[in-house]
Amino acid sequence: MLRYIKVITLTLLVACGSKENTEVNSDLVENSASSNGTQNADKPEIKFDEEVFDFGKISQGEKVSHAFYFKNIGGKSLVITSASGSCGCTVPEWPKEPISPGQNAKINVIFNSEGKSGYQEKSITIVTNCEPATRVIKIKTDIVVPETAK
Numbered sequence: 001m002l003r004y005i006k007v008i009t010l011t012l013l014v015a016c017g018s019k020e021n022t023e024v025n026s027d028l029v030e031n032s033a034s035s036n037g038t039q040n041a042d043k044p045e046i047k048f049d050e051e052v053f054d055f056g057k058i059s060q061g062e063k064v065s066h067a068f069y070f071k072n073i074g075g076k077s078l079v080i081t082s083a084s085g086s087c088g089c090t091v092p093e094w095p096k097e098p099i100s101p102g103q104n105a106k107i108n109v110i111f112n113s114e115g116k117s118g119y120q121e122k123s124i125t126i127v128t129n130c131e132p133a134t135r136v137i138k139i140k141t142d143i144v145v146p147e148t149a150k
Contacts, residue, residue, distance in 0.1 A: 045074035055141035067106040072099045082127045090122040
């Protein structure tokens with residue numbers, strides 16, 4: 001048993017002392033900002049016309065929708081890999097094709113108020129190839145329950 005411990009200890013010492021090349025080549029690191037703080041224009045950038053929309057008062061059971069318009073103000077094509085609502089009642093529809101620099105597009109959000117009441121705020125998380133990779137847009141509404149449903 002002592003012999004195995006000596007062999008394991010010797011192996012660990014040799015492995016820890018190896019001089020493997022651990023330098024990181026700066027050509028492999030892609031950073032959106034330079035050391036002086038200026039931005040690299042070779043990145044996509046999403047700019048929304050608005051990030052929060054309030055439907056105001058709606059009746060319980062109504063389905064409402066809103067289009068969130070945006071523009072790629074960056075220097076490379078913008079790709080939206082996913083968009084998801086904070087609950088099953090909020091369904092986003094987004095462009096599946098790349099959005100070229102300078103191009104406008106929209107994310108349509110459908111909200112189903114069935115079974116909901118009172119003030120509601122739902123978020124839609126969008127995952128892109130921008131920095132930061134995730135963005136959140138929101139919808140708000142006040143759901144009025146009809147007298148017959150009370």
